[in-house]
Amino acid sequence: MRLRRRRRPLLSPDTDAAQGRRDLVAEWPGPGDEPLLRVEWQQEHRPEADGERVHLRLRLQTRFSSLQAVLDAPEPASVPRSSSGDQALVPSRGGALARSWAHRALRTSLGRRVVAPLLRYDLNTLIDVQASTASLAAGSRALMPAPERLAALGIQPDLSPQAPPLQTWAAERPQGLLQVSLLRIDRDQLSARVQQALGSAPFALTAAIIQTLDRK
Template sequence: MGILNRIRKGLEVIGVRSSEDDLPMKDREELSFAAEVPVDGANAPLWRVNVQLVTEPHGDGERVRLRAHVQTNFASLRPALTATSGKSDTKAIGNGRSGKSLSLTQRTTALAQRALENPVVNFLAQPLLKHDFNTWIDLQASTASLDAGAHALVPQSEKLTAMGIRPARSKDGGPVAESWSGQSPNGSGFAQVSIIQMEKKHLPAQLVKMLGDKPFQMAGAIINTVEEK
């Protein structure tokens, strides 16, 4: 199970540190990391991502699980419209030849100000500045022998059933992807739930050949929300 170690080393190369708590436990490996793009004067970053990867034994095979949360807070750009600095420092943004060294927060804010100085961009951005976007991803893949196939890997199936979401079994001829949409839980926006189920028969021939006699199934849920702030 060296895949997570390779990912961890790759993250270190680009300067992203994984959690120090991600220590291997017997045959289980876990990796989690987070990143964000801050904005000066805002309570929340413009963009934030949290990712967790786990590999572990699963029956007669192995399971890989990916969970991620991607948050885009366009409302955090509002301070850029009323910032006291006025015009953005284009020289500092460009290549640093001005001698100024901007932090990531200052650079993000300056770039936002520079973009919003364009009347067309400002006009198009106004609706976005009132909303925050969230995406939750929960994806599992397994090489274990599962009677229910990919349907057995659908995350939080009980909660989905309580919401009236009952995905068909892809193993029995159901669709690979299904979606449901409606009002967000707090009533101020839009929510979409997508379920993906893939069996070995859905994979490209080359991947099927690589797996050999091993079974394969993958299932996941992707939840998107758009809420007004």
């Protein structure tokens, strides 16, 4: 597994102590050029008016369909060992190891039964969470994804005061399935104990979960 972590430059010199963003990316090599599994984590914290805002994003991408090529290919040769100084060989060796492992696993009857249904799909999941302790006139509605982005997915959420905190949509697309869930929480929806812990600070939170299942 390859793991990369980086701290991006801050937006301006005026915010170097209070605002920043951290990214974390992890990949599991696949049998081809693209990873079989890719995980991206983003964390951002910044001051906002009389409070602060936290933005968390997790993206999970799987390419199980790439394993089909392993079933159709002959068993790979043994993977050569690389020396500590041979950096050019590391990426290709990782892919070769993945192909070798996948070939052995998929050649067994158990492996075929477990994995075969997955080979027809690639699953992608995005979890986006925003929370704020600033005084927002619109509360959690101010943290919702941009309306035009939701409209592009054919989604028109109910943002009235009587709307349920959790709303979910599911649709079938030509290339697969789409499911979107939106969660909105304002201070008055929290338990008395949590409100007491917050003191007089406002609170609003939104979470969006978007999942696509793409047929290959």
